[in-house]
Amino acid sequence: MTAPICLPGRSIEFQRLRVAWLVVAIALISGCDGPGPGPEAEISQLVDTAVDAARTGNATALGEMVSDRYQDPQGRDRRAVVFLLRTLLGRYPNLLVVVRDLQVQPVSAALATAEMTLAVVGRDGSRSLPASIDADRVRIRLALERDGGDWRVTRAEWTRGGARF
Numbered sequence: 171m172t173a174p175i176c177l178p179g180r181s182i183e184f185q186r187l188r189v190a191w192l193v194v195a196i197a198l199i200s201g202c203d204g205p206g207p208g209p210e211a212e213i214s215q216l217v218d219t220a221v222d223a224a225r226t227g228n229a230t231a232l233g234e235m236v237s238d239r240y241q242d243p244q245g246r247d248r249r250a251v252v253f254l255l256r257t258l259l260g261r262y263p264n265l266l267v268v269v270r271d272l273q274v275q276p277v278s279a280a281l282a283t284a285e286m287t288l289a290v291v292g293r294d295g296s297r298s299l300p301a302s303i304d305a306d307r308v309r310i311r312l313a314l315e316r317d318g319g320d321w322r323v324t325r326a327e328w329t330r331g332g333a334r335f
């Protein structure tokens with residue numbers, strides 16, 4: 171049997187410990203034998219997907235994220251808010267959305283809230299530059315419910331420039 175190869179000045183136990191930590195780190199990174207993502211990760215992914223849909227003008231994908239039971243403080247139901255999303259995406263075909271300060275609070279396994287600040291810059295395709303550029307900072311609070319395996323928005327409240335709209 172050959173003697174184990176050891177780095178100068180390092181014991182074999184030290185090297186084994188390093189290998190063990192490396193295996194643990196790889197397992198954590200790859201998600202081996204761990205539980206699936208929690209509500210925070212799932213809702214963060216939903217927000218990322220929504221931002222991508224807004225950037226590409228995919229109102230259908232955004233509409234699918236809205237629950238059939240959607241109701242907001244302004245009295246809009248799912249149909250009305252999906253119409254609002256389609257209208258905004260139709261007006262601003264070139265949209266840039268940046269999410270800041272996303273905070274997800276699971277209420278239960280099937281309910282959660284999410285708050286975030288959005289920086290939104292859009293170009294109205296019907297007007298010439300620079301008048302066609304609109305920008306807003308929007309604070310959004312969402313109520314979400316797990317529907318089957320997917321999270322859907324059941325309520326949204328947002329403020330723009332200190333005023334609700």
